[in-house]
Amino acid sequence: MQMDTGKEGFSALNFSIFILLLFSLLPLQCCSQVHDITPSRPLAEGQTIVSPGNLFELGFFSPNNSPANKYVGIWYQNILPRKVVWVANREKPLAVADTVASLRISRNGTLELVDGKQNSVWSNNVSVPSNSSAAALFLDDGNFVVKVNAGAADHLWESFDYPSDTLLPSMLLGFDSKSGERNFLSAWKSESDPSTRIFLAGLTPEVPSQLVVWINGSTPNWRSGPWDKSKFIGVPEMDDQYQSGFYLDENAQLGTKYFSFSLFEKTVAAYMDISSEGVLKLIYSKHGENWNTFWEAPKSPCDNYGACGPFGACKSSESPICKCLKGFVPKSLEEWSKGNRTGGCVRKTKLFCESNTNQSVALRGNDDGFWKMSNVKLPDFHEYISSLSAENCRRQCLDNCSCLAYTYVNNIGCLVWSKDIIDVEEFSSAGQDLFIRLRTESGK
Structure with a gap:
């Protein structure tokens, strides 16, 4: 049989080649x-x-x-x-x-x-x-x-200026106090509904700042503890291995304060988000594999803000998890015995400086002392006092009858408390030392 090399055969062959070329180009066009x-x-x-x-x-x-x-x-x-x-x-x-x-x-x-x-x-x-x-x-x-x-x-x-529920590396979470602009993370209403729910996460304006999850924008549900220039000291997982990736940039002149994090390994992807249940999480993936949770809070009952009320301390490894600070007793024995400990504790014995008001403040404070708690998440409502040594921090607190506790933290300095001591959590490791003011007789 001879091959047909006439005009019709040649046209059919050219047409077939044309179709093959056309389809070979389509993937490049559709997938560009x-x-x-x-x-x-x-x-x-x-x-x-x-x-x-x-x-x-x-x-x-x-x-x-x-x-x-x-x-x-x-x-x-x-x-x-x-x-x-x-x-x-x-x-x-x-x-x-x-x-x-x-x-x-x-x-x-x-x-x-x-x-x-x-x-x-x-x-x-x-x-x-x-x-x-x-x-x-x-x-x-x-x-x-x-x-x-x-x-x-x-x-x-x-889009980075208008976060949803997620903080990506190099995104900023914080505020501009002069313009009034604030960047929050706001939780989805549910996994099927991205509209905003009641939980917000953001920075507080005090010095040093904390990372807080709020309910309805005002009631704290969880907080991180103060920032020490490398990490939030109330988050034990933020240890030395990871601290170099976290930043909190504060510009007092511009009135801005922003938290961010970065990644140094190109094979790692990560994000921080707040779930519809109000749980703040740090999630990562290595080499494009499925997501893993590095850290989340609140995770235990002690992570919930004020779980043991004013002048109470929470330790998740003990049962019951709540106890009163030394020198304090439950405010309501009835509620405490029922397991409702959010009412907290009250001082068992008045401070010496409170009961001897006819003396000078310095003299009144001499019969008060401090009880040391170790490995704790520092309480809320700290006040920052700059340029003080640890001993001067102690002395300044002792000389002020309204000062209820103090601590000295490396990279921060002197912090004191004059309001209710609330949201204290005891860790098995990490955390800080906290010195609670007590009358000497009850403090020994």
Whole structure:
């Protein structure tokens, strides 16, 4: 049989080669990665953009495959289970049935999410100068930013300034006291609903600061203890092995205070988040493997704020976990015996300085002393006194009848307490020494 080399055979062969070439090019076209949104290239349902290093992805999602709502968010691309780290429209979900919604750059340069009827669902409320071109860029650290021109150094807007429930490496958690702006972590309402719930996590304004989880923004649920320039000293897991990755930058002149953390190993991914139950966690993944929990709080009953009330101390390894500080007795024996110890304790014997008011403060204090507690999470409501040695710290507290306790912490200095001693937890290791003021007769 002879091969047909006529015109029809040649055309069929060329057509087959053309089809093969066309399909060989399709994967390159469909899988090309996009890192930005421009006025001419919005993000539509079913599309995603990825960070240049392929660690993060941004797109539409339905949490837990919710049959009702969907959102625009950012998540780790290839680590399971999928962790959503930021949500744009967390209070205004789109309907799952809306398949023509898009995230776009509007004519005035605003980044906005519009539904299928072109109604604005969410926007960053930032417009660009006239005669300028805006673009939304996805960066390698998971930050989603809007710039005027892709090569510009400054960001007009960035997702890092508007945290959801997650703190990523290099994100800032804190406040600007002059502008009143504060960055909190706010918990999802549930695993299927990213709208805000009652739990917030953030920094306190006192010196030194603490990391606190609040209920409804005001009632503390857990706190970290003070910052000692390398770690929060009420968190035993923040030992020397990890302390170099944590930072708290305070600028008194600008009125800013921000906490952040960083990673030194490129093979490790990590984040801190607050769960819908109010649990603050530090999570990590090595080499892209599944997530592991490094630390979480509250974890034990003693981690709950004020578990044993004023002038009580909590130790999770003992039963019962609560006891009164030395020199104190339960405020209500009836409630204490029932296991309700949040009412705390009261002083058994008045301080000497309180019962001899006709003498000078210095003389009145001479018959009071201090009882040392070791390995404790320091109580709340500390007052910072600078430039004092440990002995001068003790003396200043002793000479002031309203001073109920003191400590001297390396890298911090002198801390004193004049309010109720509350939220003291005893650790098996780590922690600090706390000196409780007692009348000498009851303190020996």
